[in-house]
Each structure stands twice: as C-alpha cells, then as structure tokens.
Amino acid sequence: MLTTDICVIGAGAGGLSVAAGAAQMGARVVLVEGGEMGGDCLNAGCVPSKALIAAARAAEAQRRGFPGIAPQDPRIDFAAVRDHVAAVIAGIAPMDSQARFEGLGCTVIRAMARFTSPREVAAGGYRIRARRFVLATGSRPVVPEIAGIEATPYLTNETIFALRDRPRHLVILGGGPVGIELAQAHRRLGSEVTVIEAATALGREDPEAAALVLDQLRAEGVRLIEGQAVVRLAGGAEGIEATLADGTGVGGSHLLLATGRRAALEGLGLTEAGIAHTAQGVTVTPGLRTTNRRVYAVGDVTGGPQFTHLAGWQAGIVIRRIVLGLPSRAGPRAIPRVTYTAPELAQVGLTEAEARAVHGERLTVTRAGLAHNDRARTEGLGTGFAKVMVVRGRPVGATIVGPQAGELISLWSLAIAARLKLSAVASTVLPYPTLGEVSKRAAGAYFSPRLFGNPLLRRIVRLIQDRVP
Numbered sequence: 001m002l003t004t005d006i007c008v009i010g011a012g013a014g015g016l017s018v019a020a021g022a023a024q025m026g027a028r029v030v031l032v033e034g035g036e037m038g039g040d041c042l043n044a045g046c047v048p049s050k051a052l053i054a055a056a057r058a059a060e061a062q063r064r065g066f067p068g069i070a071p072q073d074p075r076i077d078f079a080a081v082r083d084h085v086a087a088v089i090a091g092i093a094p095m096d097s098q099a100r101f102e103g104l105g106c107t108v109i110r111a112m113a114r115f116t117s118p119r120e121v122a123a124g125g126y127r128i129r130a131r132r133f134v135l136a137t138g139s140r141p142v143v144p145e146i147a148g149i150e151a152t153p154y155l156t157n158e159t160i161f162a163l164r165d166r167p168r169h170l171v172i173l174g175g176g177p178v179g180i181e182l183a184q185a186h187r188r189l190g191s192e193v194t195v196i197e198a199a200t201a202l203g204r205e206d207p208e209a210a211a212l213v214l215d216q217l218r219a220e221g222v223r224l225i226e227g228q229a230v231v232r233l234a235g236g237a238e239g240i241e242a243t244l245a246d247g248t249g250v251g252g253s254h255l256l257l258a259t260g261r262r263a264a265l266e267g268l269g270l271t272e273a274g275i276a277h278t279a280q281g282v283t284v285t286p287g288l289r290t291t292n293r294r295v296y297a298v299g300d301v302t303g304g305p306q307f308t309h310l311a312g313w314q315a316g317i318v319i320r321r322i323v324l325g326l327p328s329r330a331g332p333r334a335i336p337r338v339t340y341t342a343p344e345l346a347q348v349g350l351t352e353a354e355a356r357a358v359h360g361e362r363l364t365v366t367r368a369g370l371a372h373n374d375r376a377r378t379e380g381l382g383t384g385f386a387k388v389m390v391v392r393g394r395p396v397g398a399t400i401v402g403p404q405a406g407e408l409i410s411l412w413s414l415a416i417a418a419r420l421k422l423s424a425v426a427s428t429v430l431p432y433p434t435l436g437e438v439s440k441r442a443a444g445a446y447f448s449p450r451l452f453g454n455p456l457l458r459r460i461v462r463l464i465q466d467r468v469p
C-alpha cells in the first residue's frame, strides 16, 4: 500500500507536467505509466511525425533545387530516415524518463492502473491511496467499423514510425492533421500516397487556408479523394484494397488509419470510482475536476481538442488547484493549433467563419499576403497569407498559412490571450526582412483605409500643410 498526496495516471504530456510541477513544489507524487514514458507525443505522435517531416523537407529541397542550384532526385535511405526519427526520440527521452522523475522525487510505477474504489488505485501489485488523483491516460486511434477491416493489415500512428522499408503505396484513411501531415511526408520520401477522406480534408480549418495546403499536396502527387466513404477493405501480405461507396477500388501496399483518436478509458474502473464519462472522454468541470471530487483529468482523456500544449496548459491549472489550493479555471483561452505541412497552417482563436457566426456585422477581416513579403521573396517562398479577425479593434482570431506559420502564430496567441489591441501589433517594430512582418502588415491593413483616402483626414492634413511656412 502506498499513500501519497497526488497519484498521476499516465506519463505523457499532461501527466508528466503535473508530476514534475507537483514534485518540485514539494508534494509527494506517485506516477503510474502502463506503456512508454513520454506517452504519445514523444513516442508515436508529435516528435516522430515532425522528425519524419524534417527528413521529407530535406528530400523535397533537393528535388526542387534553387535558382543556380541544380535540382536532383534525392537518394533516400528510408531505414536511415527511420533511424533519424528514433534518434530524435532517444535524444528527448531522458527529459521524460523514469530516472529523471525519480530524481525529482516521484515514485514511478510501470504498470497499468485501475481504480478499485473511489479513493484507491491498483497498479503492478501496489494499492495506491492519494489525496488527489490526476487522470492523464491520453487517447488511442479510432478503428472504424468497415466491412473486412478485421482481416486487413493496417498501420496506425502507434506502428507506422517503426517501418524500415518505404511503403510503395500508402493508402491513408482520414484527411485530418495526422493523415495530411503523414501523406505529404511519405510522398516526399518517395511513396505513392492516396488519402481517402469521408468528408472534407482539413475540415476544421479555414477553407481558404486548407485549400492552399491541399493544392500543394496534389501538386506533389498525393491523390486526394474527398467525400467518399470506404465500404469494404480487403488485404493480405501483398497489399490492401479499399472499395469506395461508388464501387471504385483503391489498391495500395499499406493502409494507415488516421480516422481520429478517442480517449483512453478502457480498464480504468471509472464506474467503480464514480467518474462520469462518455465515449468521447471523462466529464470535467471548467476547473478540470471529474464527478469524483478527488479526481482531476488533463489532456486527450478529457475529450477536448488533442494537443500537447493544451495538455501542458491544463496541467498548470490542475497544479494550481491541487498543489497550491488556489482557484483556477480552464476558461476559454486562445489555444493555437498548427498542421505541419508545407505550407504550414496555423490557427488561433476564431476562424473567419466562426467569428462571423459569433460577431456578425461587428467583424472586420484584415489580411496580408506573403507575395509582398521581402523575406519570402529572398527565400524563394511566396504563397501564403495571414488573416486576422478583428472585433472592436481587438483580434479574436488569426489564420496563417505559409512557411513557418507555426512560428508566426505565436504573436497572435499572445495578442489574443492578453486581449491586446490590434494597434499594439501594428505599432510594434519588427526586424526586416522577416516573414513575421506579414502579421504587422495584416494589422496595418486594418488601419490603412482609416488613414489613406479618408476625406476628413485629408482636409486636416491640408489645413496643417497650408499653415506650414
């Protein structure tokens, strides 16, 4: 029997942040992890996907060349790319390791946890009683119910990064961020790629920005089928065959399921613990408390948007509440999201359509294109734009599509979270020449109609000028 202040279940992005913060502030922490330390983001999500995308970008740069630099077909050693992915994970792993967390003072148990009562958890032969529990068990890939799927070999994000042989033809079900990022990466690394999306690819994103990304994927040779459900799957060692609703067959060598992710709730004994939940996730209050007042939840298991930075931010809320005893609520904040394609697509706050639905006539959309950005020109980059949704002089959302959009969105995350006025961005001095100037230009475009061609201002300027000796 272990008794402790806090028992954290799941050592991924959310759980590790809670455990590290709580232990370093002096709380006694038991951390229970049933799989790999670091969870999905480190082992099967953000880190391997971005490492693969970096290799794909290097291959594409060779393929394209540069004015004066001859393009060439990249010679791709897929197994070595896979080694790079593994090396990046190994490089980050010590930060998330059992040894580091034991060094911080946590008791780490490597086993699956299960509530046996509202105040007790069993894991690996231990019984753990804690003042507070934090559920951070993340999410698992959804396996859609399609006829024949049980007899068809398939990959998910949990297995695809282990492939050492390049898939000859990767068929991807699902055109969300997982499907689209991995489609472009594999295409650039030399695979044939077909994406089958039942609805609209990147359907949560601003359609104009998503179109730029999807056009680029098509231009690079990704076959994109939208608005078509797969009704039957078949396959064996030689490959797979998907049959679409209209009867068309799509064949490939490998199948990747990227059809969404669902909260990992199985085997947790939630009912025994009095923790209400739906298939989407654990039910939580704005302060992230479950229906069992001893138990909090953070990250993907709460059924909200699935991002590492959101899990980390929620961890901060829970630490304030259960370690420091301070009130804190996970109220509406500007949570950014980025799809790491080329071009990147970044969003924070409301999209244009969302802002119009909420604010109607009060909304002004201001924008600037990368075509007029000098740094984009010197780099040979050009497509993309920033658009900012403005209500009463303050930004309520920003969409950026283009190179490094994921870096550029930070300014708008700050502006929206701190409720800055748009004039604060327009009057900030930014270094020249940088891609970031696109944000300032978009902010400036909001004011230029008020300054340039304004008849009242023109009359005032005339009066001033006529008085100047």
Ligand SMILES: Cc1cc2nc3c(=O)[nH]c(=O)nc-3n(C[C@H](O)[C@H](O)[C@H](O)COP(=O)(O)OP(=O)(O)OC[C@H]3O[C@@H](n4cnc5c(N)ncnc54)[C@H](O)[C@@H]3O)c2cc1C
Pocket: 009, 010, 011, 012, 013, 014, 015, 032, 033, 034, 035, 036, 037, 038, 039, 040, 041, 042, 044, 045, 046, 047, 049, 111, 112, 113, 114, 136, 137, 138, 139, 157, 178, 264, 267, 268, 298, 299, 300, 301, 306, 307, 308, 309, 310, 311, 340
């Ligand atoms: C391919 C891919 C790419 C992604 N890229 C990005 C990105 O670029 N940026 C971004 O912000 N997000 C990205 N995400 C999402 C991100 O990975 C998740 O939002 C994040 O990992 C959620 O953290 P978490 O702590 O909730 O869960 P996880 O990190 O999944 O951690 C949960 C942990 O709990 C453990 N666990 C589960 N059940 C039990 C149990 N009963 N007992 C003990 N332990 C248990 C699991 O083994 C796991 O280690 C990506 C996801 C995928 C799949």
Ligand SMILES: NC(=O)c1ccc[n+]([C@@H]2O[C@H](COP(=O)([O-])OP(=O)(O)OC[C@H]3O[C@@H](n4cnc5c(N)ncnc54)[C@H](O)[C@@H]3O)[C@@H](O)[C@H]2O)c1
Pocket: 144, 173, 174, 175, 176, 177, 178, 179, 181, 196, 197, 198, 199, 200, 201, 202, 203, 228, 229, 230, 258, 259, 260, 261, 305, 306, 307, 337, 338, 339, 340
């Ligand atoms: N860059 C990032 O931040 C990043 C990258 C990858 C994943 N993630 C996170 O991981 C989560 C999961 O990503 P995802 O792309 O797997 O899920 P998703 O829910 O975002 O997208 C899944 C897509 O699959 C489609 N779909 C569902 N069933 C289908 C079927 N049977 N056939 C064809 N299409 C089908 C849906 O219409 C949807 O467009 C996301 O919510 C995201 O937050 C984030």
